[in-house]
Amino acid sequence: MNTTPSATLEERETASVSESFETVASRIEVTEPYGERYEEILTPAALDFLAALHDRFAGTRHELLAARLQTRIDTANGRDPKFLPETEWIRLDPEWRVAGAAPGLEDRRVEITGPTDRKMAINALNSDAKVWLADQEDATSPTWANVIEGQLSLFDALRGRLSYTSPEGKEYRVARDIIETPTIVLRPRGWHLVEKHIRFHDRAGRDMHASGSLVDFGLYFFHNAARLIELGRGPYFYLPKLEHHLEARLWNDIFVFAQEYLGIPQGTIRATVLIETIQAAFQMEEILYELREHCAGLNAGRWDYIFSIVKTFRCRGRRWVLPNRTDITMTVPFMRAYTELLVASCHKRGAHAIGGMSAFIPNRRDPEVTERAFAAVTADKRREAGDGFDGTWVAHPDLIPVARAEFDAVLGEAPNQVGRLRDDVSVSAADLLDIPSAGGSVTDAGVVDNVSVAIRYLESWLRGIGAAAIDNLMEDAATAEISRSQIWQWLHENTVTAEGRTIDQAYIVAAMGEAVAALQRFDGDRFDDAIQVFRTVALEPEFPTFLTVGAYARYL
Structure with a gap:
């Protein structure tokens, strides 16, 4: 050849x-x-x-x-x-x-x-x-x-x-x-x-x-x-x-x-x-x-x-x-x-x-x-x-x-606005790293939502579906990554919710129970595997860099 x-x-x-x-x-x-x-x-x-x-x-x-x-x-x-x-x-x-x-x-x-x-x-x-x-x-x-x-x-x-x-x-x-x-x-x-x-x-x-x-x-x-x-x-x-x-x-x-x-x-x-x-x-x-x-x-x-x-x-x-x-x-x-x-x-x-x-x-x-x-x-x-x-x-x-x-x-009729220079923009390293500026709070509902979304997305992913409509939002690997990584961080920082509860292992396990109880099970679902993957990527001391890497090696 x-x-x-x-x-x-x-x-x-x-x-x-x-x-x-x-x-x-x-x-x-x-x-x-x-x-x-x-x-x-x-x-x-x-x-x-x-x-x-x-x-x-x-x-x-x-x-x-x-x-x-x-x-x-x-x-x-x-x-x-x-x-x-x-x-x-x-x-x-x-x-x-x-x-x-x-x-x-x-x-x-x-x-x-x-x-x-x-x-x-x-x-x-x-x-x-x-x-x-x-x-x-x-x-x-x-x-x-x-x-x-x-x-x-x-x-x-x-x-x-x-x-x-x-x-x-x-x-x-x-x-x-x-x-x-x-x-x-x-x-x-x-x-x-x-x-x-x-x-x-x-x-x-x-x-x-x-x-x-x-x-x-x-x-x-x-x-x-x-x-x-x-x-x-x-x-x-x-x-x-x-x-x-x-x-x-x-x-x-x-x-x-x-x-x-x-x-x-x-x-x-x-x-x-x-x-x-x-x-x-x-x-x-x-x-x-x-x-x-x-x-x-x-x-x-x-x-x-x-x-x-x-x-x-x-x-x-x-x-x-x-x-x-x-x-x-x-x-x-x-x-x-x-x-x-x-x-x-x-x-x-x-x-x-x-x-x-x-x-x-x-x-x-x-x-x-x-x-x-x-x-x-x-x-x-x-x-x-x-x-x-x-x-x-x-x-x-x-x-x-x-x-x-x-x-x-x-x-209008223009194909793009590349010619529009943004000379007014001046962004510093401090601006990009100003994480506290996000404001907001961590709530009990937010914890359960993250757990639920991550598990439901992982179940879909394990069945070969990589983009899933969940609660009227389009979830993919990136949004699921936010959910599970926040759980890991909240847990390891002992974050206190707006309702006054400290996020620890027992709290997350309880949140998982609440999320799992609300699941709609069906023949051929992969929820048991998804729950196991979630435990690995969100609850273990080591933080897997990407949630799908281990799941891919084991399940796909």
Whole structure:
């Protein structure tokens, strides 16, 4: 098989299966059975590409994850995040700009987010959103079936043959030509996640799980990059969970290599980075700079950002204790500082600033719930549009016209407001770290709500459903992370509720009993497993960095 970078996509896809298998067999091993049509995604040539990605970048990934660990230790010992003095020259240089919008990304005023299963993909592509965030990360439970069948959904969608028939016999199809549908932007898994069903054997003979990031990116890019370009768009990505600009540099190196490998012009890829960790908030311009030839913008990933703050400062004393998660709104001072800095940093460099997702969702069977959701989303999107954001996220098709109306009112016919510089913004490290400014309180009801949400979400996740409507809010891994990490912090800080009760083990066990008693059990539910996972991630002395990592290793 020709594995040189100059080999064309057609040459790779038609290469001898036997030659490819000999190349791959010693390097990449798929350990799960192939389901229907999996061989269309897990082709020998695609696995060669995954092997090449791991050969070149797995080592750097491990080094960067080790650096994350050291940063966590330093922060726990009292060292606050800061604007890096060694990269001040990047922030002070007024000249550089990012590549900016690419075909299909010029207007991003409303983006719909959701997992990549066939039904949800069809619903997203039939919507009136400008962009579909095809989510292989927080909205997807990474079962083997979800990972590969999500790739099949995207593969079929881009070739005009995506369909789905429900168990009740209802048929779903994309209602228009793919070029008229929302632009697809794939979100692969974060650097910390592995794909345990694929193993990589490096050149030194070491055996390890494949990187979830490289698997998701690699399979999508290999099969669809050329097709996307034919359609007048391109291979676009949302990059999650970054904690350092060197992690952005790694992605940029991967983009350069991948484009060379498939003979695609450099700079075709576009990435939007989610700023959803407190560490990344101090390196926004550096992240833009590292990705500048492939960068479209930044996104304010609000829920993971809140989780990151709880996780980062969980052992630093009561000053860092946040109130009920419902009290942590986008208007509290430290969250406002974060979003203002994001818009200012993006527009300074010619990048899009994309707003986050309000968790409220409508209920078509309950007009009162829907009215409250519309009012909450209207206020949220009006604030974002007024602050200079170029677009925003929604999680439900019925919210698209609500969000679009607020951005239409500000944008008019303009595709974005990148030219609107926010020279009035001046955000300091103290502003970003002003956690006490959140105000609010911890209540008995807030404790029970966090326990209940975390358990119910974990149960859904264990059944392979990564985005779940719970109490008229859209919950995903990020919002569940807030719930369980707050419980851990409240417990370890002996937080006293507004009602005067000290949060200790007995209190949380009682709250769990209350939450469990209210559960609606059903045949095949995974509540017993979810309760066990919750105990591990919220009640044990050690704090698991992510709640799904251990559950993935044990249950999926």
